[in-house]
Amino acid sequence: MNQNKKRLRRTMMFLNAQKPGLIKDAYIYQPDSIMFDLEDAVAENQKDAARYSLYHGLKTIDYRGCEKIVRINGLDTPYWREDVRCAVAGGCDGIRVPKTESASQIKLVEGEIVKAERAYEVEAGKVLIMAAVESARGVMKAMDVCEASERMFGIALSGGDYTRDLQTHITGTGVELMGARQQLIIAARAAKVQCFDTVYTDLDNMEGFRKEVETIHLMGFDGKSIVNPRQIRVVHDIFTPSPKDISFSEKVVREIDEKKEKGIGVFTVDGKMIDIAFYDGAKRILDMAKASGVY
Numbered sequence: 684m685n686q687n688k689k690r691l692r693r694t695m696m697f698l699n700a701q702k703p704g705l706i707k708d709a710y711i712y713q714p715d716s717i718m719f720d721l722e723d724a725v726a727e728n729q730k731d732a733a734r735y736s737l738y739h740g741l742k743t744i745d746y747r748g749c750e751k752i753v754r755i756n757g758l759d760t761p762y763w764r765e766d767v768r769c770a771v772a773g774g775c776d777g778i779r780v781p782k783t784e785s786a787s788q789i790k791l792v793e794g795e796i797v798k799a800e801r802a803y804e805v806e807a808g809k810v811l812i813m814a815a816v817e818s819a820r821g822v823m824k825a826m827d828v829c830e831a832s833e834r835m836f837g838i839a840l841s842g843g844d845y846t847r848d849l850q851t852h853i854t855g856t857g858v859e860l861m862g863a864r865q866q867l868i869i870a871a872r873a874a875k876v877q878c879f880d881t882v883y884t885d886l887d888n889m890e891g892f893r894k895e896v897e898t899i900h901l902m903g904f905d906g907k908s909i910v911n912p913r914q915i916r917v918v919h920d921i922f923t924p925s926p927k928d929i930s931f932s933e934k935v936v937r938e939i940d941e942k943k944e945k946g947i948g949v950f951t952v953d954g955k956m957i958d959i960a961f962y963d964g965a966k967r968i969l970d971m972a973k974a975s976g977v978y
């Protein structure tokens with residue numbers, strides 16, 4: 684398995700590939716992943732220019748550990764094949780497929796990735812895939828999409844296009860996204876891939892942003908698509924385990940290991956009932972703390 688499939692992705696920051704200044708400097712803010720957008724942020728008559736400045740950026744810039752994902756244009760456009768070719772030739776780590784509604788779309792993209800990996804002597808299987816779900820049909824097909832390819836590492840909700848398709852809009856309350864968020868996280872967990880929430884576009888409303896991030900963290904998402912460096916700190920604060928979480932998880936793991944030896948199945952830690960069902964969760968918090976550099 685490609686080890687990068689499970690890497691830390693608390694923040695996946697979009698940037699407009701039409702702007703060379705953003706391509707050049709984005710790593711300075713240290714999001715976990717940078718998502719170079721060739722799709723909706725790029726004006727129709729700038730697609731070629733954006734693609735080639737992205738290729739140049741990927742070839743020449745050291746992104747200092749930030750993952751490099753390219754959001755390609757939709758499969759109903761004349762652009763996406765060339766997007767895949769340049770992204771793979773440039774050395775991207777993954778492709779984000781927009782507006783996904785079926786497993787066959789993922790397979791189509793995978794076919795182009797395979798061709799490009801061969802053509803540019805990129806290690807076979809290096810380039811991963813994630814899918815954005817942006818419609819009611821996409822939500823209903825989420826599980827098939829998650830399982831479409833060995834290269835799939837995650838699925839993301841794209842709230843703007845999704846609410847348009849649902850004939851509603853982003854309200855700031857989250858009520859219009861409830862069903863899709865729940866279905867996506869369940870599909871992703873069942874398929875053992877990661878799950879990412881949609882962007883928050885009300886940039887000056889940091890209180891509303893924090894509330895939304897707290898909610899999706901509790902729901903079980905692995906991270907969030909973001910659009911601005913100001914949003915990174917909040918997401919990392921909420922998704923990085925606190926010293927209290929780390930110390931409790933350490934105790935849980937230690938006590939379960941010790942009590943198992945003594946033939947004890949259920950007991951308390953700091954007044955809370957603990958049994959084997961808590962083991963994986965505690966381990967996950969410690970792994971997350973390690974990956975985030977706080978343990």
Ligand SMILES: CC(C)(COP(=O)(O)OP(=O)(O)OC[C@H]1O[C@@H](n2cnc3c(N)ncnc32)[C@H](O)[C@@H]1OP(=O)(O)O)[C@@H](O)C(=O)NCCC(=O)NCCSC(=O)C[C@@](O)(CC(=O)O)C(=O)O
Nearest residue numbers: 697698699705709723724841842843844881882908910911
């Ligand atoms: C919103 C704004 C214009 C505001 O700009 P402003 O300049 O006013 O922001 P400031 O805060 O003043 O910037 C302070 C400093 O940070 C630099 N800086 C800003 N943003 C940066 C960044 N992203 N990356 C690196 N650097 C950045 C900036 O250059 C400045 O640097 P400096 O001058 O040196 O101080 C800008 O952020 C931006 O373009 N965002 C990305 C937009 C984008 O890609 N949209 C497409 C994806 S969504 C979509 O398609 C919908 C979706 O598909 C989504 C889904 O899938 O979920 C669906 O359906 O819902």
Ligand SMILES: [Mg+2]
Nearest residue numbers: 817841843844
């Ligand atoms: Mg969209």
